[in-house]
Amino acid sequence: MLTCWLISEDGNHEPLPLPHYQRVTLGRGPETTIKDKKCSRHQVELKADCNKGYVKVKQLGANPTFVDSVEVGKGMEVKMEPGQQLHIVNQLYPYTVHFMEDLSGEPPPAKRPREPPSGEVADSKGASNVKVAKQANHTPSSGRESATSNNEKPGIWSNGLKATMQDPKMQVYKDDKVVVIKDKYPKALYHWLVLPWESIPNMKALRGEEHCDLLRHMQQVGQRMVAQCKDTPALRFRSGYHAIPSMSHIHLHVISQDFDSPALKNKKHWNSFTTDYFIDSQDVIQMLEKTGKVTVKDGTSELLKLPLRCHVCHKELATIPSLKEHLKTHISV
DNA sequence: GTTCTAGAAC
């Protein structure tokens, strides 16, 4: 898939990544270097569609944002394609969008307003664009000041999924709306995560029909992962959400019910998949359909402290090792 | 989310 970059035509700063389907809010602030009071801190919201090759521009601020000569209008959205020019506010701060093959996560060259004084340390290799073999987790959004408005600091562990889902090496399926990755610490023989490209922090942020469709699609993609699994005939699967997830960015767990995994180590792990802490995808969708939102019952976090109980026969076991021994008795060969 | 480890449980 292509990567989208927002380029300052004034050369005021390095190109900013616009990750596929993620809403990026920009305005007056350090990312743009705009200090103009006419520009709101949340002046525009940009959402790139890297498959269709355009960016939707929504004007959030009161003063006008333009795509070419078209005024967007507060609360309104206008499609912007490569070649068109975005003026963040009035006729100022021109930007263009570029879609390019994601080679190494490096941004395209920034526009230079003028040549730097002299004695610039030139690339000794001249024109040849040598790509140093860098290691894995360099994604478009990492290592650089994020342009997003929320607390999406890449360094924080709870934001790890945001980086992992962007890494092509981790992706086992992707389409317009979602990406599937293998859980980094699988708690069973098969353990996938289905994540929407759109940044939805958690279930509390789910609203209405748009998200309903998205969740139905996520479940469908999960079912497809199960269907293509060679061990599906022998295994049972569940797909659902943790009531109170540790990792930010909403994710659907699709997990086989063998729970045969060295990464399953403690009571919290066990209870998060075998008590009502784990909410079936269909139940979440149903709640969203009926009430327009998703709520979690009080006391749900206490479920993680319940005694260890076999999810098949409900026998109580004292320790994790004894539980693991017990689970072997349920393996059907 | 994981890792590390003190000290409880055995």
Added chain:
DNA sequence: GTTCTAGAAC
């Protein structure tokens, strides 16, 4: 003595 958990730190 060893096994295992649970809480702090990241």
